[in-house]
Structures are given as structure tokens and as C-alpha cells.
Amino acid sequence: MKKELQNTVAHLKQGNVILYPTDTIWGLGCDPYNQDAVDQIFTIKKREKSKPLIVLVDTLERLRGLVPKIHPHLENILHYNERPLTIIFPSSVRKWSEGITAENGSIAIRIVQNDFCKSIIKATDRPLVSTSANISDDPFPISFDDIHPRIKDAVDYIVSPQLEERRDEVMPSLIARYSTKQKELVFLR
Known part of the structure; x- marks a missing residue:
């Protein structure tokens, strides 16, 4: 895992797009501060920019540094x-x-539960973009083998499929919007 982590981090620091296993499904990722890499993900997915990407963080402490206040x-x-939970x-x-x-300034963030993802974020000292490894509006891949070859060919680096965690059920994270007025989560998915 150490060599895989070094390779992944090197690619992210070079502004590349990676294909990697997360705590939910396989994802496309990059440095969220690198506009060229973010644009590349939108191109790979054939996704409209009006549908923002999410970012992963490794700890609650890192999350606190990204948003004004957490109730x-x-x-x-x-x-x-x-269960993996993405908060808007x-x-x-x-x-x-x-x-x-x-457009309204909101941001979707998830504290990732996958050890390899946590290691990437810690090693780069940055959040990590995550979006499902599929063409927009296509079904998300259940496993690495389900990822369309066009996606695999379009990324700069593929993390070893051996790091994919085997789970009984594979699904995207829950998504909830945090309402500051009601101080509650409103589940969207």
C-alpha cells in the first residue's frame, strides 16, 4: 500500500486525475484547487458544471477548517x-x-471512512475531489470491473484494484443538506 500511496500522491501533486476506490464506490479524483484537473473530470464524465463535485476530508478537524461553523x-x-454521509x-x-x-456557494463534503483515502488526504494535506467513476446519468459501477473502459482510458492514474474493499452492499453515500435555520439534516438521497 505504501508504494501505491506514493504513486497516487505524486499524480495528484502533478495535477492529474486518478481513478480510485473510496468508502462507497469507485471514484474519479483530483486536487480540488487545480482547475485543469477539475475541468478534466467534468470532461471525462460528460457532466455539466452546474452539478458540482464533492470533496472528501479525512477528519472532522479538517472539515472544521473548510466551513464557517458546524453545529x-x-x-x-x-x-x-x-454509513458514508455527504453533507451539503x-x-x-x-x-x-x-x-x-x-452557484449559491454551497459545498458537498464527506468525511471518508476508507483508510487509503484518508492516507491520500493526509499525505497531500488537502481535501480530495470525489465523484462516481461513470459517465453522467449512467449507472454507477459496483466494482472496478464495471467501470467503462472509456473512463479507465481517460484518467491519468488508476489505483490498484487490489485496494478495493469488499463489502456486502456497494452504494453511493447518503446525501443530506444541513439547514442552519432548523439546525437539522434534510436527507436528499
């Missing part, structure tokens, strides 16, 4: 939650590449 109730949910926050305290935040 203590939400911190408890994030700390104890066992109303705003961010950082400037991101175009395509990371929505």
Missing part, C-alpha cells in the same frame, strides 16, 4: 455515523476551483 449536533452525527454545507471558508461549489 455540535451535526458534529455528533458525523462522529458516530457509520451552505458555504465554505475556502476558494475552490469552479465546479466544486454550487
Whole structure:
């Protein structure tokens, strides 16, 4: 895993797009501050920029550095939650590449549970873009073998499929919008 981590980090630092296993499904990833790499993901997926990408973080502490405030109730949910949960926050305290935040300034962030993803984020000291490894509106891939060859050919680096975690059920994360007024999560998926 150490050599795979070094290769992955090197590609991200060069501004490349990676194909990698996450705590949910296989994803396309890059440095969220590299506009060329973010644009490449939109091109690969044939996705409209009006549909922002999500970012992964490794810890609650890193998340705290990206959004203005996290209500203590939400911190408890994030700390104890066992299923991957992507939260759409109303705003961010950082400037991101175009395509990371929505027109209204909101941003989707997930604290990743996959050890390899956490290692990538820690080693780069940056959040990581994540979006499903499929063409927009196509079904998401259940495993590496289900990823369309066009996606595999379009990325700059493919993380070893041996790092894919075997799970009984493979699915995208839950997605919820955090309402600052009601101080609650509104589940969207």
C-alpha cells in the first residue's frame, strides 16, 4: 500500500486525475484547487458544471477548517455515523476551483471512512475531489470491473484494484443538506 500511496500522491501533486476506490464506490479524483484537473473530470464524465463535485476530508478537524461553523449536533452525527454521509454545507471558508461549489456557494463534503483515502488526504494535506467513476446519468459501477473502459482510458492514474474493499452492499453515500435555520439534516438521497 505504501508504494501505491506514493504513486497516487505524486499524480495528484502533478495535477492529474486518478481513478480510485473510496468508502462507497469507485471514484474519479483530483486536487480540488487545480482547475485543469477539475475541468478534466467534468470532461471525462460528460457532466455539466452546474452539478458540482464533492470533496472528501479525512477528519472532522479538517472539515472544521473548510466551513464557517458546524453545529455540535451535526458534529455528533458525523462522529458516530457509520454509513458514508455527504453533507451539503451552505458555504465554505475556502476558494475552490469552479465546479466544486454550487452557484449559491454551497459545498458537498464527506468525511471518508476508507483508510487509503484518508492516507491520500493526509499525505497531500488537502481535501480530495470525489465523484462516481461513470459517465453522467449512467449507472454507477459496483466494482472496478464495471467501470467503462472509456473512463479507465481517460484518467491519468488508476489505483490498484487490489485496494478495493469488499463489502456486502456497494452504494453511493447518503446525501443530506444541513439547514442552519432548523439546525437539522434534510436527507436528499
